[in-house]
Amino acid sequence: MKPSVRTPLPGPKAKELLARGERVLSPSYVRPYPFVPARGEGVFLEDVDGNVFLDFMAGIAVNTTGYAHPKVLEAVRAQAERFAHVCFSDFTHEPTLSLAERLVEKVGRGYRVFFGNSGAEAIEAAIKLVRYHTGRPYLLAFTGAFHGRSLGALSLTASKSAYRKGFGPLLPGVVHVPFPDPFRPPLGARPEAVGEVVLNHLEHLFRTALPPEEVAALFLEPIQGEGGYVLPPEGFLPRLKALLERHGILLVADEVQTGAGRTGRFLALEHEGLEADVYVLAKGLASGYPLSALLFREELGSWRPGAHGTTFGGQAVAAAAAHATLDLLEGGLMENAKEVGAFLLAELKGMQRRFPFLGEVRGRGLMIGLDFGSPEEARPDLRDKAQRLAFEKGLLVLAAGPSALRLAPPLILSREEAAMGLEVLEAVFRSL
Ligand SMILES: Cc1ncc(COP(=O)(O)O)c(C=O)c1O
Structure with a gap:
């Protein structure tokens, strides 16, 4: 297959469906461009007008195995014929139990598993767990972080203030620390010192305003996702972990976007040789079936029976997927993901030399960000x-x-x- 756009976009059928959506759907839905899918196969999606697209977004970093993978279809069908749902919160069943064993x-x-349906839901569970277990009220998170949009998760999310606007007051006890972005360093830091400056800032907070013995956990995306595919500087995460350990603060790794193989390892933290106290997985875990x-x-x-629960979490068909x-x-x-990701990253870095508006090309595995503009001047206009x-x-x-564009294709992407x-991106950059 190849990308092929044969109608003006949106095509006539897409236009009609979008107009119907305008009448009944919540205005909170974002529509970054007028794409209306009809079917998918491998790494391609066809829209309702027969246009074919190469998919470098995978339903926001979800469709690990692409579309309609025969092995996923077979597993889903076999489980759906047995039963879809009996409520795993109340009754043990095989597909979900063996999935827990496999994840452990x-x-x-020495880890235990609680299943949910979405990333935000698992983050909520993590907030409850760390507070319950430690008896400590405070939570740390980074600016630029995205942990979801339910009220607890939203209290940690700080990638855009627009996500929070109008919903306050949020959960009390959440304190944000600047993320050490080497491309646009916070706190007036030089790029090469940004990790050190952020750690000093955290220690300063602990000395002056936030008693560390009252902090339950820090929530961390090993690579920030919605925040722009931002990697912390080398060596930062081990030092952060050591600092947290000194104060008995738990590390919650939100691997909702980075996990399930996207960076070339099952967990992004494996690249750092680090272990978290708590992991949150969702998105790519079940190839598009809702599971966290x-x-x-x-x-x-x-926590004891009944302290947490859910009707659908760990649903059997999602577990089979x-x-x-x-x-x-x-x-x-x-x-x-590791090999094709390395190929893409190298080629894009080559392109960066020819297109100076690409301020930074960064990433790991098939999680690649292209940042438009410079450290001083972000160019969301060019990105859009x-x-x-x-x-x-x-x-x-x-x-x-x-100001970043993210590339998060299905992990089945061939070279x-x-x-x-890359050919399409080259043509896009030439016409910018
Ligand atoms: C790192 C991270 N955590 C949590 C979430 C929330 O997941 P969900 O949208 O499934 O609730 C997201 C979603 O983008 C995410 O990227």
């Missing part, structure tokens, strides 16, 4: 134009953060398909 095996022995998992160290499991996804990840997709032009040329990409995407 992957993350590390909270994994926490056994010692933190002091997760099993098939894990089979595929273990069968080569993580390795593929690039997103639209890519769409018109048959490539689906999504904005993230103040040839990656090269197709």
Whole structure:
């Protein structure tokens, strides 16, 4: 398959569906461009007018195995024929139990699992767990972070103040610390010193305003997702972890976007040789079926039956999809994400030399950000134009953060398909 756009966008059928949506859908839905999917196959999506797009967004970093993967379909169908739902919060059943065992095996022995349906829901569970277990009221999070939009998760989210506007007061006890972004360093830091400056800032907070012994946990995205695919400087995370340990503060790794193989390892923290006390997984875990998992160290499991629960979390069909996804990840997709991701990153860095408005190209595995503008001047205008032009040329990409475009294709992307995407991006950049 190849990208092929045959109608003006949106095409006539897409236009009609979008107009119907205008009449009944909540105005809070964002529509970055007028794409109306009809069917998918592999890394391609066809819209309702027969236009074919190469998908570098994967339903916001979700569709690990692309569209309609036969192994996922087979697992889903087989489980749906047995039962879809019996409520795992009340009754143990095999597909979800064995998924828990499998996740523990992957993350590390001595963890326990609670299943939810979405990232935000698992973050809520994490907030409750760390407060319950430690008896400490405060939570730390980073500016630029995105942890979801339910009220607890939103209290941690700080990637855009627009997400929070009008919903306050949010959860009390959340304190934000600037994220050490080396491209646009906070706190007046030089890029090479940004990690040090942020750690000093945190220590300063502990000395002056926030008693560390009252802090339950710090929530961390190992690579910020919605904030713009921002990597912390090398060596920052181990030092942060050591600082937290000194104060008995738990580390919650929000691997909703980075996890399930996207960076080339099952968890992004594995690249750092670090372990978190709590992990949150969602998005890519079940190839598009709603499933999230909270994994926490056994010692933190002091909460009792009924302290937390959910009707749908750990639904059996989603668990079956997760099993098939894990089979595929273990069968080569993580390795593929690493290799094709490295190829894309190298080629994009080459492009950066030819297109100076690309201020930074960064990423790991198939989680790549292109930042438009310079440290001094973000160019969201160019980024937005690039997103639209890519769409018109048959490539689906999504904005993230103040001025970045993110590439988060399905992990089945081949080198040839990656090269197709690069060709479109080259054409987009030439016409910017
Ligand atoms: C890192 C991270 N955490 C949490 C969430 C929230 O997940 P959900 O949209 O499934 O509630 C997201 C969603 O983008 C995310 O990227």
